[in-house]
Amino acid sequence: MNGFEEVLTELKRKGDSEKVKYLEGLDKRITPSQKKRIQENDSGILQELFAPKWVSRELLYAWATKNSQKETCVLCAKQDELGMHVKGKFICSNCFIEIKHKK
Ligand SMILES: [Zn+2]
Structure with missing residues (x-):
């Protein structure tokens, strides 16, 4: 803990x-x-x-810092520890910001 x-x-x-x-x-x-x-x-x-x-x-x-293991982004395939889960899929913070700006 x-x-x-x-x-x-x-x-x-x-x-x-x-x-x-x-x-x-x-x-x-x-x-x-x-x-x-x-x-x-x-x-x-x-x-x-x-x-x-x-x-x-x-x-x-x-x-x-509690869950800082890296995950693979479904959009850019890079490993990042910061991001969001959308419908169970990991999107890194960079891609997430890009998506937000496109809207
Ligand atoms: Zn990404």
């Missing part, structure tokens, strides 16, 4: 469902580029995300 999972487990044990919901929703809330900045320990990210006071940079960092 890393730091993030420890905190999440503790909150579940306490029954603090609001905080659990926030932490479990991070995957949807945070964009791949924001996640990258968290991994780089960008100091402005907490304000930018309007994170609640109980969320620390260490906690976000632990979240951003």
Whole structure:
């Protein structure tokens, strides 16, 4: 277990469902580029995300690095650890940004 999972487990044990919901929703809330900045320990990210006071940079960092194994992108076939799953398929952050700009 890393730091993030420890905190999440503790909150579940306490029954603090609001905080659990926030932490479990991070995957949807945070964009791949924001996640990258968290991994780089960008100091402005907490304000930018309007994170609640109980969320620390260490906690976000632990979240951003918890599953950092690389996956193969279905569009460019490159391996990347940052990206999105769309209908069960992995799309790397670069391709994801390209798709978004085309729309
Ligand atoms: Zn790609």
